[in-house]
Amino acid sequence: xxxxxRDLDLNDIGSAPASVRYVILGFLLIxxxxxGYFLLVKSKTEQLEMxxxxxxxxxxxxxxxxxxxxxxxxxxAQLAEMQELLxxxxxxxxxxxxxxxxxxxxxxxxxxxxxxxxxxxxxxxAYHDFYAERPISVRMLGDYHQFGEFVSGxxxxxxxxxxxxxxxxxxxxxxxxxGASGDDGRLVLEGIVKTYRYIDEDEAAERAQVGxx
Numbered sequence: 001x002x003x004x005x006r007d008l009d010l011n012d013i014g015s016a017p018a019s020v021r022y023v024i025l026g027f028l029l030i031x032x033x034x035x036g037y038f039l040l041v042k043s044k045t046e047q048l049e050m051x052x053x054x055x056x057x058x059x060x061x062x063x064x065x066x067x068x069x070x071x072x073x074x075x076x077a078q079l080a081e082m083q084e085l086l087x088x089x090x091x092x093x094x095x096x097x098x099x100x101x102x103x104x105x106x107x108x109x110x111x112x113x114x115x116x117x118x119x120x121x122x123x124x125x126a127y128h129d130f131y132a133e134r135p136i137s138v139r140m141l142g143d144y145h146q147f148g149e150f151v152s153g154x155x156x157x158x159x160x161x162x163x164x165x166x167x168x169x170x171x172x173x174x175x176x177x178x179g180a181s182g183d184d185g186r187l188v189l190e191g192i193v194k195t196y197r198y199i200d201e202d203e204a205a206e207r208a209q210v211g212x213x
Contacts, residue, residue: 090131093198094159099134102195105157113149116141118177119190127207130199135166139190141173147189166192 068075094102107120119139125132142150154161168191177188199207 109153
């Protein structure tokens with residue numbers, strides 16, 4: 001066979017022995033199948049795998065959404081309950097008519113704790129869906145115990161008071177803060193605190209009439 005292949009005339013393959021022609025046809029078939037696999041079958045196989053992966057992902061998403069849809073009523077009931085609870089909590093905040101008195105109470109609570117209130121300036125309110133926030137510029141001079149007593153006193157006020165701190169700095173008081181020479185160990189707290197009040201139905205209707213945001 002090897003001698004026949006060696007003596008093969010490529011220009012006259014038809015006259016070669018049958019065994020040689022079968023070997024050549026076998027090689028050609030292998031080459032054709034290999035080329036066909038890489039040109040056709042492999043790309044289709046990769047595409048099939050990609051489609052199968054997409055199918056698995058979509059199936060998983062569908063099962064998740066189906067589970068959520070099955071519990072939709074429970075989710076809606078839970079959401080309504082949370083909204084009602086949130087509104088109830090906001091209703092415990094001061095109203096518009098109580099806000100001015102509340103700010104006085106907060107300031108007096110600081111003074112009652114022995115804090116030197118150097119600045120307590122309420123600024124313009126910012127309105128949201130059903131509550132308004134009032135930023136207050138503050139600068140207070142006191143020690144740790146006095147600030148702790150102030151926080152405790154605010155928490156004990158008869159009306160719910162929420163104070164959040166923004167851009168607050170706490171530093172050791174200097175002579176220019178104390179108004180005298182020396183360091184008595186007190187601290188200066190300054191920055192912006194915000195307090196919040198509830199917007200009732202009447203005020204919401206008034207704001208809607210004037211087109212306020």
